[in-house]
Amino acid sequence: MEKVIGIDLGTTNSCVAIVENGTPVVIPNRGGYKTTPSMVAVTEAGKRLVGHIAKRQAITNAENTVYAAKRLIGRKWNSPQVKNAVATSSYRIVEGPHNDVRIVLRDKEFSVPEISAMVLQEMKVIAEDYLGEAVSKAVVTVPAYFNDNQRQATKDAGEIAGLDVIRIINEPTAAALSYGFGRNIEKTVAVYDFGGGTFDISILEIGAHGVFKVIATAGDTFLGGEDIDARIIDWLVSGFKEEHNIDLRQDRMALQRLKDAAEKAKCELSSVRETEVNLPFIISSGRNEALHLQRTLTRATLEELSDDLIERTIDICKQTLEDAKLEKNEIEEVVLVGGMTRMPKIQSAVQAFFEKEPNKGVHPDEVVALGAAIQGAALVDDRQEMVLLDVTPHALGIMTFGSYFEELIPQNTTVPTHRTKIFTTSRDNQTAVKILVMQGESQRAEENELLGEFILTGLRRAPKGQVEIEVTFEINADGIVSVRAKDLETGLEQSIQVTATSGLTREEIKTMMDNAKDDLVDRRTSEEFEAAKQEAEKLIAEIEKLFPQVQQIVASSDFGRDAIEKARAIVEKARAAIERRDAAAVKEQIEGLTRTHRMFKGVVAKT
Template identity: 65%
Template sequence: MERVIGIDLGTTNSCVAAVVGGIPTVIANRGGYKTTPSMVAIAESGRRLIGHIAKRQAITNAENTVYAAKRLIGRKWSDPRTEAARADLPYTIIQGDIGDIRVQLRDRVYTVPEISAMVLTEMKKVAEDHFGEKIERAVITIPAYFNDGQRQATKDAGRVAGLDVIRIINEPTAAALAYGYRKDIQKKVAIYDLGGGTFDISILDIGEGVFEVLATGGDTFLGGEDFDRRIVEWLVFGFAKEHNIDLRNDPMSLQRLRDAAEKAKIELSMTQTTEINLPFIISTGKNDSLHLQRTLTREKLEELTSDLVERTLEMCNRTLKAAKIESDELEDVILVGGQTRMPRVQAAVKEFFGIEPSKNVHPDEVVALGAAVQAHALVTQGDGEPDLLLLDVTPHNLGIMIAGGYFQTLIPANSTVPTSANHMFTTVRDEQTAVKIVVLQGESGVAADNELLGEFILTGLRKAPRGEVEIEVTFDISPDGIVSVSAKDMDTGKEQSIQVTATNRLSDDELERIIRENEEYAVTEAGMEAFGRRRTEVERYLREIDKLRPAVEELMRTSDFGGDALTKADRLIDRAKTAIKMQDAAALDEVREQLERTAQMFKGVAAKLNR
């Protein structure tokens, strides 16, 4: 059977898992870690650094290190959240030519899916190294509350990473799958997923191997990063009060603050107080440096972030209502995401639902495990009954703009996907040949407040008196939660062509270009890696030869052929050194074998001498 993987593409960390011998298993990366930071950096050499390596160099290379790309993916430049994010990010984001957000790293501009694709590529590589085989198919998770654009962009990222993304599933749903997989459970559960960047709450009814999502809600801009930022702000304001310096203006300081804040937050989940110590945080010139040293208590942290926790509970309340159930009908609450380790969050959840949250799942790994479970279930779908079925819902109302700029819902939020709805459009002028449809997603009654998915223009309509041409437009939401639109002329039954105009989705051409570039990079990268390995080998021989040389020289000088051999060896060493310096892989390859033989010969001579 073909191997498939599940990838939890997180805001701060990513995780990859697969079902091995019927058991969902998390795959550790080369460093032995089960999660990999979702960080991408471009080194001075132009090399891409991903994961732990990227995180390690983040302080010294803050401008060229991207973190939390998930917060930007699929978002429009015009989104008010973009502006807010811009102030906090040490790296540069600019507006793309289709109204999307792009990232400027060194001399190149990257699309956000491209950045996410680098993380996905890394996760794919982790799995490939583990299994020793090529992996092409994957299920990728996203926050349940992601809209169509964010889903599309994530799927594009998968494509750029060379993955066939067989399904995009919601993170809380994935957690539920891992929680209920191959267990004979019959109950209603809530998944409270507070991750690095997003918050989701989903209510599920599990039974007979079917996972039915009753309702889902969330906020794609509320997560652990926000908790960190509260600490950073507290530190920054405190520092500003004392020294009248805004630390955020210095990318390096900001990165150090971010790291320290995250560390302090994690520590406070276990202790009551923690010290934040950042010596030489900023230089004031004239050989004078300022230091930052403060004590943060758990109480203070809870005070700084209480409104964030409150916001999640408000969302829980709304979602319970949408699911049409009372909180006492729930039998279990599952905590997902690193931020749920915070004692205050756990207490608040316990108080709200009146149940002790389940401790049976690993908050960082459960989502990837669930993705693996779904991937496995999909590809092993035989002729018999599937052993698992997911009935997920669409998180947002889908509708169109109607006269007066209002929003008319066609598919309400929390409808089970796949689903579809029809709407009849008609011409309002005689001989009208085109009709514009504005498709939106969101909760507001005013069209402008909702997320614009796209403007579709029905073209080539029959010329007829107004009202006579009727076009039936079908809005379809796939199991991935992705929207597609098709139209049919009711009179002739002909499929009507649709032209998509306003969308921030990358065009196929652009995607192709990115994929091609990625492949080229991969070839270079592979070459560099090969060169690196060769160089290590050659250097080892050089060291050996160097060490034996005095002894060998002494013995050989007496023979007539000895001098010649030594000259040859010297020439060889010169060539190898040049090849290393020139980073010439081919030349290095040539000298490698000869060096090996020389080293062997030297060893043999030295052995005779010692005898």
């Protein structure tokens, strides 16, 4: 049976998992870590770096290192979230050709799905190294509150990375799958998911025989640990400005060091009461003297700095309970997901609101990827008894006369679903209607997200209000929307599948896929070469250490001198292959080197 990997594509870190022999497991990366930073960098030599290696050089290469790209995916250039990112990021963000967002690294423009694809490609490689075989199918998770454009852009990223994304599922839903996996329970559960860049709350009913039904979901796709880091950075910057009258934000390298220090301090304060932020030589003053930043941050100060952000998550929880028409006491379990839920203040705020101790039985960083892997296995294995009923996080409808938003599918409707409504013409002798498909919660159309548009023509000329048009909305299990409009009199029909634009055309996606493939081939071979080179160099060093002794022992016989010449030739050949960076040749020479090493050791041992 084909293997399907589950990928949690996170704002700060990403994680990949698989179901092996019926058990979901997280796959560690080459460094042995179970999560990989969602960071991408391009070096001076034009080499792409992903993950830990990108994070390690972020300070010295701040301008060409991307973090938190997920906060920009599927967004329009003029959105307030993008404006915020442009103002605070150490890398350059520019407007793309389709009113979308592009990131500039070493003078080359990348779309956001391309950056996310590099992270997904890294997760694919981690899984392939572990499994020892190629992987092509994946289930990728997204925040529950992502709109159609953001979901489509994530799907595009998967395609660019060479993955067939067989399903996009919501992160809190994935966490619930993992929480309920293999346990025959019947419970109403709230999943509070506070991650690096996004916040979600979902309420689910877990029933017997593996039925997971989402009742309501809500969130904020621009609220997460990054915002708490930003508050710490502001606090450090303003303190430094008061003391030295220098704004550290003007220096990209200083800003990246502050970002690192803020994240580290935040994490430390989950287990200690205070921590010292110490950044020597952070900047030099006008008089060329080096200035240091040294401040003590207490847990109480951090809680004060982030108080309104935590409060915002609780307000969203309150609203979600109202939407689900549930009382607090009807929630039987609260599951905490996402790295931010390690913060004591968040745990106590959740406990105070739900009036019960939250469940910390799942691993906050791994549970989402595990849930994605469980869903992946269920999709390819018919024997698995599991039914997942998710909901649409935003209302769907069309724009009507006067720029109003007419809802057809309400928020929190179980998908797949379809709804039909009848509309009429808005002016006399109207022969065509334009259907504008929108998603959002506002009654004013312009405040919602436009997903697509199409025109139904050939209507009969008649006074306004006489021609009836039937509009049908349909959402499939992936959350992809299609809309049909039909003239009830003539039966004429026009439809559109709303493949929400991620801001990329099919041609662009194809080009990016090809580029990503080239890069992967390049990276794979260089990794292969590095591994072979290390092994060969180790053997060469061992052989050379034994050379003088062996020479002394066997120099008297012709056979011995011959063997030594052969050994020298093998070492030289291996050196030449390393020089040429020829991985296959180096691998070939390893065999000869191993034989020589064994023979040398044998000769020395006999004496």
